[in-house]
Each structure stands twice: as C-alpha cells, then as structure tokens.
Amino acid sequence: MTLRVGVLALQGDFDAHCRAVERAGAAARLVRTAAELDAVDGLILPGGESTTMLTLLREERLFEPLREFGRRRPIFGTCAGAILLAREVSHPQQESLELMDIAVERNAYGRQLNSHVARIQPEEEFLRRTGGGELETVFIRAPVIRRAGEAVKVLARYRGDPVLVEQGLHLAATFHPELTEDNRVHRLFLAKL
Amino acid sequence: MRYLDEEFRVKVGLAEMLKGGVIMDVTNAEQAVIAEKAGAAAVMALERVPADIRKEGGVARMAPVRKIREIMEAVSIPVMAKCRIGHFVEARILEALEVDYIDESEVLTPADEEHHVDKRAFRVPFVCGARNLGEALRRIAEGAAMIRTKGEAGSGNVVEAVRHMRAIQREIRQLTVLGKEELAAEAKRLQAPLELVEYVAEHGKLPVPNFSAGGIATPADAALVMQLGAEAVFVGSGIFKSEDPEARARAIVKAVTYYNDPQKLLEASEELGMGMPGLDVSKLQESELLQTRGW
Numbered sequence: 001m002t003l004r005v006g007v008l009a010l011q012g013d014f015d016a017h018c019r020a021v022e023r024a025g026a027a028a029r030l031v032r033t034a035a036e037l038d039a040v041d042g043l044i045l046p047g048g049e050s051t052t053m054l055t056l057l058r059e060e061r062l063f064e065p066l067r068e069f070g071r072r073r074p075i076f077g078t079c080a081g082a083i084l085l086a087r088e089v090s091h092p093q094q095e096s097l098e099l100m101d102i103a104v105e106r107n108a109y110g111r112q113l114n115s116h117v118a119r120i121q122p123e124e125e126f127l128r129r130t131g132g133g134e135l136e137t138v139f140i141r142a143p144v145i146r147r148a149g150e151a152v153k154v155l156a157r158y159r160g161d162p163v164l165v166e167q168g169l170h171l172a173a174t175f176h177p178e179l180t181e182d183n184r185v186h187r188l189f190l191a192k193l
Numbered sequence: 194m195r196y197l198d199e200e201f202r203v204k205v206g207l208a209e210m211l212k213g214g215v216i217m218d219v220t221n222a223e224q225a226v227i228a229e230k231a232g233a234a235a236v237m238a239l240e241r242v243p244a245d246i247r248k249e250g251g252v253a254r255m256a257p258v259r260k261i262r263e264i265m266e267a268v269s270i271p272v273m274a275k276c277r278i279g280h281f282v283e284a285r286i287l288e289a290l291e292v293d294y295i296d297e298s299e300v301l302t303p304a305d306e307e308h309h310v311d312k313r314a315f316r317v318p319f320v321c322g323a324r325n326l327g328e329a330l331r332r333i334a335e336g337a338a339m340i341r342t343k344g345e346a347g348s349g350n351v352v353e354a355v356r357h358m359r360a361i362q363r364e365i366r367q368l369t370v371l372g373k374e375e376l377a378a379e380a381k382r383l384q385a386p387l388e389l390v391e392y393v394a395e396h397g398k399l400p401v402p403n404f405s406a407g408g409i410a411t412p413a414d415a416a417l418v419m420q421l422g423a424e425a426v427f428v429g430s431g432i433f434k435s436e437d438p439e440a441r442a443r444a445i446v447k448a449v450t451y452y453n454d455p456q457k458l459l460e461a462s463e464e465l466g467m468g469m470p471g472l473d474v475s476k477l478q479e480s481e482l483l484q485t486r487g488w
Contacts, residue, residue, distance in 0.1 A: 116203060
C-alpha cells in the first residue's frame with residue numbers, strides 16, 4: 001500500500017515539504033481539516049509561524065485531534081513544527097502539543113539577520129540509518145532545543161545543541177531539510193511510517 | 194544562477210515561512226499584539242496606514258525608530274518596515290535596527306524617481322511591489338527576495354490587486370510556451386535580465402515567493418487573490434480601518450488558509466461588522482495613484 005503522508009497546511013512552507021516528500025519517493029497530501037487528518041498515515045508539521053498555526057489549530061478545533069493523532073501515528077516537525085511538538089516552549093511561553101520531551105526556546109539565535117546555513121556532521125546513528133556524510137542545515141529565525149529528556153535520541157547537534165531529535169514515533173528538526181536538495185531527513189521520517 | 198547564492202536562499206527562506214499567511218499593517222504595539230493574537234504571520238510597522246497617508250497627504254517616510262522598536266518588542270512574529278523607494282539610508286537604518294524584512298514601498302513618497310535600492314548590498318531581505326512580470330524581475334535582479342503585487346494601497350478596492358496578480362500569472366504562463374530562441378527578445382521587451390526570464394520560462398514561476406497586496410479588505414478579497422495565485426497576503430488599511438479589527442483580522446487569516454473551501458469562507462464572512470470605506474480607483478487622478486511609483 002502506498003504511504004499517505006500528510007502535511008499540515010494551515011500556514012507555512014507546506015509546499016516545500018510536499019516537494020521534499022515527493023523527492024523522497026512518496027506522495028504528499030495537504031491536511032487542513034480533521035477529516036483529512038484521519039486519512040493519512042503520518043504527518044509533517046511545516047515551518048512557518050507557530051503562533052499562527054496554534055491560533056488556527058484552536059479556532060478550527062484541530063488541537064485535540066492532532067494530539068490524539070500523535071499518540072498513534074508518526075509526526076515530523078520542522079522549526080515551528082518542532083515548537084508545536086515540544087513539551088515546553090519559552091520566549092515567550094506558549095501552548096504546545098507536548099508530544100516530545102523537549103524544551104524549546106523560540107527565535108533563540110535572534111532575528112532574521114541571524115538566519116543562516118550551516119554544514120554539520122550528524123551523529124553516527126543518523127549516518128547509519130540514512131547513509132551519506134555531512135548535512136546542510138538552513139536555520140530561519142530558528143528555535144533552540146534547550147533540554148532533551150532521557151527518552152529523546154539526539155541525531156544531530158549544532159554548536160552543542162540538539163537540532164534533530166527523535167522520540168518514539170516522532171521526529172523534530174529546528175532547521176529546514178525541506179529547503180535543501182538532500183532528502184535524507186525526510187527519508188528517515190518515511191521509514192518510520 | 195548567480196541570483197540564488199546561499200545568502201539569497203536564507204532571505205527567500207523567511208518568505209517561504211510566511212506563505213499561506215497574512216502580513217498586517219500596524220501603527221503601534223497594541224495593534225501588533227491584536228494582529229499576532231489573530232494569527233498574523235508577520236506585521237508591517239508603519240507610521241500611518243495607507244488610507245491615512247492618502248487622506249492626509251504630505252511626505253510619507255520610514256516610520257519613527259522608536260515606534261518600530263516598540264512593535265518589535267511587543268510581538269514574537271517577524272516585523273517588517275517600509276523604506277522609501279531608492280532611500281538606501283532609511284534601509285540601512287532599518288537593517289541596523291534588525292527588522293526582519295524591508296519593504297521598499299510605493300506607499301511611501303519615493304526618494305529617488307529613477308533608481309531603486311541596490312538590495313543585494315544588504316544582509317536583511319527586501320520585498321518589493323510589482324504590477325507586471327518585467328517589474329517583478331527587475332526588482333529580483335536588484336536583490337528582492339519576495340515580490341508582492343502592488344494593487345492600489347489604501348483604496349479598500351481589490352480591483353488593482355486582481356489586475357496585477359492576473360498580469361503576472363498570465364505573463365509567466367506565456368513565457369513557458371516560448372521557444373528558447375524567443376526568450377532574448379522577450380527579455381528585451383520585459384526590460385528584465387535574460388537569466389531571470391529563462392528561469393521563469395523553465396520553472397513556470399518566479400524564483401521568489403509572490404504575495405498579494407493593495408486593496409484587500411475582506412476575507413473574500415483575500416481568498417480571491419489566493420485563488421488567483423498569491424502565496425500569501427498583505428493587508429494594510431483593511432483591518433485597522435474596519436469596525437472590528439480583531440474579528441476581521443481573524444476572519445482574513447482563516448480565509449487565507451481555507452481559500453479554496455467555500456464553507457469555511459462563509460464562516461469567515463459571518464458577523465464581521467462594516468469594512469473600511471472603499472474608493473473607486475477609476476475615479477482617482479493619475480497623480481493620486483500609488484502603484485505608478487517605481488518602474
């Protein structure tokens with residue numbers, strides 16, 4: 001059966017994620033309603049503004065269905081998506097799905113002038129599972145994972161902080177693999193479905 | 194392509210994050226907080242909204258630094274600010290202030306009637322207005338990392354935003370069916386670099402996100418420009434010149450997300466109060482138009 005990969009399309013770079021999923025060899029479909037959420041095997045929470053997504057999740061009554069989805073199915077969050085997955089969010093403090101035991105500080109590198117591209121050497125486990133060498137990471141007004149609980153596996157670090165983490169079904173990146181040609185992080189997620 | 198180096202990708206990256214969102218004009222911290230709570234993806238800090246600039250006249254300049262800073266401190270979403278066309282010193286000040294995006298905008302009184310800012314010389318990204326494909330590509334050649342169609346700011350009338358979005362989409366489609374040997378003549382006609390014309394012909398889209406602005410006043414207006422191909426929407430006077438800004442802001446955010454869902458658009462259009470009073474753009478004098486500023 002073909003995998004049905006959903007991309008939450010309330011706001012943000014969901015189109016870039018769809019193209020990345022397609023490059024990784026699966027079909028993507030946009031998710032904007034609870035019914036559409038029911039019809040996918042896994043979900044990507046894209047980059048964008050977490051406050052905008054939270055507002056829409058609440059107003060469209062998608063917050064609880066999404067949390068419930070996360071108890072059964074894999075979710076992969078990038079940047080704003082990682083913020084939504086976190087147990088704790090600071091700068092400023094805000095509500096989240098609390099599906100991963102991480103504490104995230106928003107806009108922790110500063111404003112847009114501090115956005116940048118870096119090349120990092122991922123952890124052995126990442127390389128074992130995906131192959132290849134260093135990873136190009138695009139940070140856009142990115143958050144920093146200040147704490148990762150014991151159940152959280154760190155798959156890549158940058159300047160000492162975790163930037164790609166996994167816990168059970170879920171995966172979170174503070175950078176944007178969807179904005180590069182390298183689709184290893186997406187393939188890693190697809191392998192979890 | 195030389196336009197798409199690493200620094201440029203980072204600039205375009207933020208525009209990618211704003212897609213499917215609403216960027217709202219605000220004139221103080223209180224409005225910025227209302228915008229953020231309503232779900233704005235970013236705010237544009239300015240001294241007066243376009244409708245007031247139009248009414249009060251005089252020279253419209255970059256917003257006071259104190260005011261922009263107050264807005265930056267009040268919200269966690271990106272903050273943009275406008276500089277006058279060609280006013281590279283206002284732009285340097287905004288960059289030093291660390292705003293997230295600069296709008297080199299026809300809404301302010303131009304500082305230079307021949308030259309736009311050399312936007313490649315800046316680390317902060319720029320958005321510029323355009324009415325057609327040639328204008329969009331000239332701005333991208335100068336370094337703009339996001340294009341917004343100009344529409345007619347402060348008019349509350351979506352007709353010009355529609356005209357400009359349709360023009361750009363039509364011209365893009367036309368390029369995709371031309372033979373390679375025809376593109377040089379087309380670049381000449383568009384007054385745009387051949388390299389960018391070739392990119393558009395090959396990809397069927399601009400190399401940067403294309404948003405819509407200028408006259409969007411209702412959820413239906415916002416969904417209309419989205420259906421015509423806008424990737425996000427700027428709303429200026431439409432929100433804070435309406436009867437209930439908070440409700441309207443929420444409704445427009447919802448309409449941009451669900452632009453293709455008539456049932457959701459119906460929900461977004463209920464209980465909105467009065468919109469801003471609009472202008473018949475065809476009755477404006479040529480000199481009253483903001484969209485003809487820039488080339």
